[in-house]
Amino acid sequence: MKNVLIVNQSAELYGADKALLELIEHYPDGYNPIVVLHQDGPLKNRLESLGVQVIRSSVVKVKRGVLTPKFFLKLPFDVFTSIRKIRKELNGKEIHLVHSNAISVFIGAFYSFIFRRKHLWHVHEIIEHPKMLAYFYPKIVSLFSTHILFNSNATSLQFQKMKKGLERKSTIVHNGQNRVQPISSAEEIRSIRTDLFRMKDPNHLVIGLVGRVSRLKGQGVLLKAFVQLCQKYDSIHLVYVGSAPDGQEQFLENLHHKIEAAQLEAKVTVVDFQENIWPVYDALDIAVVPSTEPESFGLVATEAMLSRKPVVASRLGGLQEIIVEGHTGFLVMPKNATELAEKLETFIAHPEKIREFGENGYEVVIKNFSTEKYIGGVKDEYEKLTP
Numbered sequence: 001m002k003n004v005l006i007v008n009q010s011a012e013l014y015g016a017d018k019a020l021l022e023l024i025e026h027y028p029d030g031y032n033p034i035v036v037l038h039q040d041g042p043l044k045n046r047l048e049s050l051g052v053q054v055i056r057s058s059v060v061k062v063k064r065g066v067l068t069p070k071f072f073l074k075l076p077f078d079v080f081t082s083i084r085k086i087r088k089e090l091n092g093k094e095i096h097l098v099h100s101n102a103i104s105v106f107i108g109a110f111y112s113f114i115f116r117r118k119h120l121w122h123v124h125e126i127i128e129h130p131k132m133l134a135y136f137y138p139k140i141v142s143l144f145s146t147h148i149l150f151n152s153n154a155t156s157l158q159f160q161k162m163k164k165g166l167e168r169k170s171t172i173v174h175n176g177q178n179r180v181q182p183i184s185s186a187e188e189i190r191s192i193r194t195d196l197f198r199m200k201d202p203n204h205l206v207i208g209l210v211g212r213v214s215r216l217k218g219q220g221v222l223l224k225a226f227v228q229l230c231q232k233y234d235s236i237h238l239v240y241v242g243s244a245p246d247g248q249e250q251f252l253e254n255l256h257h258k259i260e261a262a263q264l265e266a267k268v269t270v271v272d273f274q275e276n277i278w279p280v281y282d283a284l285d286i287a288v289v290p291s292t293e294p295e296s297f298g299l300v301a302t303e304a305m306l307s308r309k310p311v312v313a314s315r316l317g318g319l320q321e322i323i324v325e326g327h328t329g330f331l332v333m334p335k336n337a338t339e340l341a342e343k344l345e346t347f348i349a350h351p352e353k354i355r356e357f358g359e360n361g362y363e364v365v366i367k368n369f370s371t372e373k374y375i376g377g378v379k380d381e382y383e384k385l386t387p
Contacts, residue, residue, distance in 0.1 A: 176374025
């Protein structure tokens with residue numbers, strides 16, 4: 001059995017966290033995952049319930065705003081402390097491969113460099129701003145990795161802009177997932193709409209955005225589009241599902257203020273993050289991913305499609321590799337509320353398309369973005385690095 005030290009950026013259940021959980025729930029035979037997290041949270045709980053060893057330690061996380069003199073002064077101490085903690089928790093276990101599951105975590109790079117272990121850096125991000133990080137990240141990832149795994153063509157192309165020749169040491173493996181939880185019954189959907197969504201009429205058409213409440217996810221753009229739709233349609237409801245990242249609660253407060261200013265409190269609901277997200281998707285009619293900056297993949301789109309929902313999303317990043325225009329949903333220009341409203345109106349005015357596009361989307365995910373394809377791709381890279 002070969003031990004793989006996996007370093008993840010958070011203990012939550014968004015994006016890359018979900019991709020990691022899907023991987024570990026179907027981990028390749030012959031490999032044993034040991035996960036390093038810097039905090040407690042739902043991902044840690046799920047991993048431990050699977051019997052996975054979780055080491056709580058600093059992951060030396062680099063993000064916007066932390067590259068200060070203080071950060072660099074503390075860096076040697078943080079690296080030393082974290083590696084000592086990891087080695088203690090390993091208790092003599094040999095590590096055969098290091099797998100960093102985000103470009104923002106650096107302890108995997110330091111560990112692999114110090115102990116001369118192969119390092120697979122799994123890229124789940126597209127960084128465009130600030131320009132300095134966008135420029136240096138691809139070079140650093142290339143320098144400190146044995147091989148790079150990109151979760152989409154869009155992610156790979158963004159890195160190649162900044163680091164030529166990167167394709168020679170990289171592979172693209174799309175995220176994948178299966179849905180094992182059955183579709184909710186009509187009674188369950190009605191209950192979710194009444195109790196969780198707080199809808200006065202659960203028969204109204206529901207538009208939903210699932211994702212963090214942040215500056216990147218486009219909650220404001222969708223609200224503008226919904227205001228336009230409300231001028232023509234009364235039997236519609238909008239639901240936001242997700243919480244703000246720690247320290248960015250102002251985005252959630254701002255969203256509430258905008259809803260109040262539009263006097264739409266009765267027609268718009270904001271719901272906290274839901275660990276079991278499948279019933280929520282079942283209670284939606286249309287899923288929207290109106291990101292204002294490129295998504296590296298777009299897991300919320302495949303989740304919605306596995307729930308047989310049509311998706312309207314921004315024409316950005318990995319979303320363009322998932323959604324088939326006019327077949328499973330629509331792609332719109334980012335930040336264009338009017339175009340977004342027009343595409344949503346296609347489904348409102350022609351409700352039969354909701355079911356048609358939803359069924360098409362389900363078939364596309366099963367064919368192109370299954371768990372089996374995802375796990376198989378990761379296993380191939382593991383086997384190349386640990387012969």
